[in-house]
Amino acid sequence: MPVELKAKVQDAVKTAMKSGDQTTLSTLRLLLSAVQYEEIKTRRELTTPEIEKTIASLCKQRLEAIQLFEKGGRQDLARKEAAELEVLKRFLPQQLSEAEVQAVIQQTIDELGAKTTQDLGRVMKEVMPKLSGRSDGKRVNELAKALLAEATQR
Numbered sequence: 001m002p003v004e005l006k007a008k009v010q011d012a013v014k015t016a017m018k019s020g021d022q023t024t025l026s027t028l029r030l031l032l033s034a035v036q037y038e039e040i041k042t043r044r045e046l047t048t049p050e051i052e053k054t055i056a057s058l059c060k061q062r063l064e065a066i067q068l069f070e071k072g073g074r075q076d077l078a079r080k081e082a083a084e085l086e087v088l089k090r091f092l093p094q095q096l097s098e099a100e101v102q103a104v105i106q107q108t109i110d111e112l113g114a115k116t117t118q119d120l121g122r123v124m125k126e127v128m129p130k131l132s133g134r135s136d137g138k139r140v141n142e143l144a145k146a147l148l149a150e151a152t153q154r
Contacts (some may be wrong), residue, residue: 005051006071009091023080027087034058052092052133059088060136096134104130105144109151117148 012072016025025080025081034054039046062085098105101144108126113121131140 005048005091007109012090024087027084029060030084031055031088031091043112049132055088055092056133056136059085059092062088093134096131098139101131101135101140102143102147105147107149109144114148114151116152117145120144120148123148 009032013025013028013032016022016028017096031054034057035046035051038050038054062081065081066078066085069075105123105127107125108114108130109119112122112126114123120141124141127140127144128137
């Protein structure tokens with residue numbers, strides 16, 4: 001874990017311990033554990049984008065859990081997951097707006113000369129590294145499909 005991000009998380013753990021904020025403390029410990037697991041798996045320290053990918057994965061898990069708990073009528077558990085999600089989001093880079101994501105996708109489509117939805121794979125391959133950690137992959141895929149479908153109709 002890069003020193004600055006690791007220090008930031010560890011400082012947040014200390015602050016949570018001092019303030020008695022159990023939700024933040026348990027969430028940050030979970031985050032450190034997930035990062036350590038990935039480091040052991042890859043047998044090296046993770047880069048900042050890899051750590052952000054791990055955080056994004058944990059955020060995605062929380063979003064899915066929230067949906068399932070709400071569907072099951074368990075608002076208490078949904079609120080707990082939402083609180084954890086907010087803690088995790090503090091360590092992700094600023095998320096891009098839909099217009100900003102569309103601009104990056106459109107620029108990539110223009111650069112590649114993509115014309116149909118069959119070019120989606122090529123577009124996604126180029127776009128995702130540019131948007132890594134700053135936008136949800138599923139949302140990027142939907143926007144890219146829509147823009148390519150629009151290009152096909154022209």
